[in-house]
Structure formats: C-alpha cells, structure tokens
Amino acid sequence: MSDEATVVDAEVIADEPVAASTAVVQRERRREVLRPLDVDQLLSSFASYQEMLPKLLAESDSIVITCPTTEGNLGDGHLPGMRYRDAGVRLAIGTDSQVRIDPFEELREMEMLARRERQTRFALLAAAGGDLWGQTAANGRASLGRTGAGAEIEIDLDDPSLAGVADEDLGLALATCASATVVRR
Numbered sequence: 422m423s424d425e426a427t428v429v430d431a432e433v434i435a436d437e438p439v440a441a442s443t444a445v446v447q448r449e450r451r452r453e454v455l456r457p458l459d460v461d462q463l464l465s466s467f468a469s470y471q472e473m474l475p476k477l478l479a480e481s482d483s484i485v486i487t488c489p490t491t492e493g494n495l496g497d498g499h500l501p502g503m504r505y506r507d508a509g510v511r512l513a514i515g516t517d518s519q520v521r522i523d524p525f526e527e528l529r530e531m532e533m534l535a536r537r538e539r540q541t542r543f544a545l546l547a548a549a550g551g552d553l554w555g556q557t558a559a560n561g562r563a564s565l566g567r568t569g570a571g572a573e574i575e576i577d578l579d580d581p582s583l584a585g586v587a588d589e590d591l592g593l594a595l596a597t598c599a600s601a602t603v604v605r606r
C-alpha cells in the first residue's frame with residue numbers, strides 16, 4: 422500500500438468507464454507497476470476493463486467514492502460494491518445531489534445495492550463487522566488526505582428511526598434505518 426491514495430468517483434466508473442482508469446493508469450505508470458501490455462489490455466475492451474478495474478484500483482490503494490442516491494435520482498449506473506469490496510477496494514460515500522443531502526441515506530443505498538447485487542443480507546455491512554459507517558467515514562477522511570479520528574457527532578438515541586435499537590446494534594441501525602435527523606451536533 423502506498424501513502425498516497427488515488428480517489429475515483431464511482432459515477433465516472435459507471436458513466437465513463439475508459440476515463441475512470443486514467444488517474445490510476447497514470448499513477449501506476451509512474452510507479453512502474455503497469456507494463457505497457459497491461460495498459461493496452463485494460464483499455465482494449467469494455468469487458469476486460471470491467472474485470473480488471475477493481476483489481477487495479479485495489480492494487481493502487483485507490484478509494485472509490487460513490488453517491489448512490491444521486492445516481493438513482495439521475496437513473497445512472499451504480500457501483501457494483503460487492504465486486505469492488507471483494508477485490509479489496511476501499512469505498513467511501515459522498516453526495517452531489519440536488520434533491521437531498523443525507524450521508525445516512527447514501528450509506529443505506531450503498532448497502533442495499535450491494536445486497537441486491539448478490540441477493541444476500543450479508544453484504545458490505547457484514548464485511549465491515551457491523552460498522553459500515555465507521556469504515557466509510559475513515560475511507561472518506563483518507564480520500565481527503567486526513568489521518569486519525571474524525572470529528573465526533575452526537576447521535577440522538579431518542580430519534581424515532583432508532584427507537585428500541587439496542588446499544589450493540591447501533592452501528593447496524595445507522596447503516597440501515599437512520600437519517601440525518603439522528604445527528605444532534
């Protein structure tokens with residue numbers, strides 16, 4: 422792993438697949454990780470590109486930022502989160518929505534899309550040990566070049582979306598049923 426992550430917007434992966442590899446390919450050429458044949462293979466066809474990209478992104482320590490509710494509102498493609506997770510790509514959430522800005526909704530949508538991708542209840546949240554919020558927040562901080570713990574937020578445990586949730590299940594609830602209304606500060 423390198424000390425400098427390449428950050429890739431998942432919208433580019435879905436909408437502009439050849440352009441998505443540009444930053445990674447350029448960076449890996451500088452590091453002399455990719456031989457010219459690898460680059461030619463990567464860009465030769467969309468099918469091989471789709472297969473190679475997650476591995477390439479993982480090997481380059483890239484962070485993919487996905488805005489799933491925006492993509493859903495626009496009717497665009499979505500990130501195959503399970504395939505990228507399986508390859509070892511770090512994922513983070515973002516938003517560029519004109520409709521709604523809610524990081525909890527973005528996280529939930531990312532998880533739900535991953536569950537549909539594999540038709541399983543054991544998707545990204547399960548792989549994160551029940552703390553998908555913590556994992557994606559850490560990846561988001563890393564994508565901005567920030568290290569260490571982020572700012573703490575206070576969660577309103579009396580918010581209706583968290584009613585009756587046991588303390589040990591709070592991480593699960595934040596990823597599956599909470600909204601921005603749970604944040605006190």
